[in-house]
Amino acid sequence: MKNDAFSGFHPVVNFIFFVAALGMTMFIQQPVYLLISFISGCAYLLYLQGKKGFFRQVGYLVPILIMMAIMNPVFNHEGITVLWYLPNDNPITLEAICFGLASAVMMGASIVWFNCCNTVFTSDKIIYLFGRVIPALSLLISMTLRFVPRFKNFLQSVVRTQQAMHKPENTKERFQQALAAFSATVSWAMEQSIVSADSMKSRGYGGLGRTAFSIYVFEKRDGITLVLLAVLCAGAAIPHLFGLMRWIYYPSLSGELFGPVQIMAYFCYGGMCNLPLIINKMEDRKWNALRSKI
Amino acid sequence: MKRIVKVIVLVLVLSMLVGCGKSNTAQVADTNGDGKLTCTLEVRCDMLLEKLDQMTREKAALVPENGVLLETAQVEFDSGDSVFDVFRKVLREEKIHFEYVDASAYDSVYIEGIGNLYEYDCGPQSGWMYSVNGVYPGLGCSTYTLADGDVIVFNYTCDLGADLGADYEK
Numbered sequence: 001m002k003n004d005a006f007s008g009f010h011p012v013v014n015f016i017f018f019v020a021a022l023g024m025t026m027f028i029q030q031p032v033y034l035l036i037s038f039i040s041g042c043a044y045l046l047y048l049q050g051k052k053g054f055f056r057q058v059g060y061l062v063p064i065l066i067m068m069a070i071m072n073p074v075f076n077h078e079g080i081t082v083l084w085y086l087p088n089d090n091p092i093t094l095e096a097i098c099f100g101l102a103s104a105v106m107m108g109a110s111i112v113w114f115n116c117c118n119t120v121f122t123s124d125k126i127i128y129l130f131g132r133v134i135p136a137l138s139l140l141i142s143m144t145l146r147f148v149p150r151f152k153n154f155l156q157s158v159v160r161t162q163q164a165m166h167k168p169e170n171t172k173e174r175f176q177q178a179l180a181a182f183s184a185t186v187s188w189a190m191e192q193s194i195v196s197a198d199s200m201k202s203r204g205y206g207g208l209g210r211t212a213f214s215i216y217v218f219e220k221r222d223g224i225t226l227v228l229l230a231v232l233c234a235g236a237a238i239p240h241l242f243g244l245m246r247w248i249y250y251p252s253l254s255g256e257l258f259g260p261v262q263i264m265a266y267f268c269y270g271g272m273c274n275l276p277l278i279i280n281k282m283e284d285r286k287w288n289a290l291r292s293k294i
Numbered sequence: 295m296k297r298i299v300k301v302i303v304l305v306l307v308l309s310m311l312v313g314c315g316k317s318n319t320a321q322v323a324d325t326n327g328d329g330k331l332t333c334t335l336e337v338r339c340d341m342l343l344e345k346l347d348q349m350t351r352e353k354a355a356l357v358p359e360n361g362v363l364l365e366t367a368q369v370e371f372d373s374g375d376s377v378f379d380v381f382r383k384v385l386r387e388e389k390i391h392f393e394y395v396d397a398s399a400y401d402s403v404y405i406e407g408i409g410n411l412y413e414y415d416c417g418p419q420s421g422w423m424y425s426v427n428g429v430y431p432g433l434g435c436s437t438y439t440l441a442d443g444d445v446i447v448f449n450y451t452c453d454l455g456a457d458l459g460a461d462y463e464k
Contacts, residue, residue: 250410
């Protein structure tokens with residue numbers, strides 16, 4: 001993972017950014033908005049994870065999204081532009097294809113943004129932000145989120161150890177080994193939960209007057225970013241709230257795509273979605289400039 | 295493993311064949327003695343004309359001014375044909391959009407929309423119904439076998455048929 005400057009900002013900034021990006025991706029079905037969100041999300045994830053990590057994390061999505069785009073016109077036949085007919089006389093319409101594509105892009109964009117969010121918005125930030133408001137829940141969330149990769153890693157190491165001891169020769173043996181590894185991992189996980197409960201108790205969890213250590217300071221740059229984020233967010237959301245970004249898929253594709261207001265809104269939305277990337281680029285440039293002077 | 299998959303596929307295919315293998319062999323009499331079986335088909339949506347304000351702008355634009363989607367058409371049909379057989383043949387020929395689903399629980403098809411006017415487009419109790427000779431049969435349109443000289447009208451209701459005079463309470 002690359003050194004991400006946006007991760008170093010105050011957790012509030014991170015949180016608000018991801019809420020805005022995810023919320024607008026999921027609730028605005030305008031095709032240009034979806035494309036902007038999808039492309040910027042991919043660009044940011046590519047920056048965060050590098051090429052290899054990016055494809056490992058979202059590569060499996062490609063066939064699923066293609067399936068989604070194909071399935072919609074097969075089962076949904078609304079729309080005035082009939083392209084051809086299925087053997088059972090139900091029509092395949094252009095509108096249904098477009099809607100299928102749009103929902104696939106929306107799904108992809110949301111998953112990509114969630115991946116970015118997981119990388120940037122780590123569990124210590126969750127605890128820091130929500131530890132006071134909802135202490136039990138935020139601890140639970142961060143422990144649960146942590147549990148999945150831990151479980152996966154342990155399972156992998158058990159499997160590797162087993163294979164080093166005895167390479168399975170046929171399907172039956174492989175199956176048995178996998179089962180044994182899984183059962184070992186489950187019992188390890190149960191043991192771990194008891195151990196961590198004991199550990200928490202002995203450290204005084206639940207007692208009064210506990211404090212939490214955190215190194216987050218709300219700096220001037222966080223304030224500036226927050227204001228910028230708010231302005232861009234308003235520029236993208238307010239036209240939508242006033243119905244100017246209205247886009248209808250059924251019964252016919254209609255709505256204004258490239259009027260002056262719409263283009264302005266696209267710029268705001270694009271700026272908002274690319275804010276972390278812009279910050280990173282600026283930070284990189286600063287770093288390089290300072291280094292070359294020495 | 296492969297054998298199990300094969301068996302499952304075979305069972306599925308067989309059950310599909312059995313499901314499709316129903317044929318209607320009842321003979322329909324030619325009552326007016328012209329040697330052909332004919333019926334008429336009409337598709338209307340009069341109820342929507344007064345309720346355009348309750349629909350979205352895009353849907354309201356699809357409602358024709360006189361409420362007629364398909365003018366009364368004289369159709370020849372084969373013995374044993376259902377209302378739906380005639381309906382799909384004519385609407386395909388006239389290039390009018392429609393969408394249906396197989397409602398297997400009722401052993402019939404259900405017409406969701408005609409001309410992009412769909413069920414629920416004008417309130418939660420709206421959708422398409424059909425009458426034969428002025429009577430709403432309350433039967434799936436692919437299970438109703440036509441007789442010679444039948445008059446079929448598809449009409450859009452906004453109130454589960456009450457506004458069309460199809461009262462099932464009686």
